[in-house]
Amino acid sequence: MDVRKVRQMGDSSTALRPDRAPLVAFLVANVVSICGTRVSAIAIPWFVLMTTGSPFKTGVVALAEMAPLVISKAAAAR
Numbered sequence: 001m002d003v004r005k006v007r008q009m010g011d012s013s014t015a016l017r018p019d020r021a022p023l024v025a026f027l028v029a030n031v032v033s034i035c036g037t038r039v040s041a042i043a044i045p046w047f048v049l050m051t052t053g054s055p056f057k058t059g060v061v062a063l064a065e066m067a068p069l070v071i072s073k074a075a076a077a078r
Contacts, residue, residue: 040065041066045058045065
């Protein structure tokens with residue numbers, strides 16, 4: 001093999017290929033979205049607890065926030 005071909009092969013395998021850029025962008029966006037969902041699952045009930053001081057209201061907010069997720073997971077399992 002020619003040395004130039006080996007260098008070209010090595011260069012192309014280490015760089016981000018253009019055909020994988022949409023996949024990488026999708027995966028990064030998915031990770032950011034999941035992190036935001038998890039943070040809001042804690043932050044919103046915590047905010048309600050800090051502003052109202054009521055554990056009952058905090059529970060109602062947490063239930064309202066998580067109920068659609070639980071129902072959609074249960075429906076998808078069927």
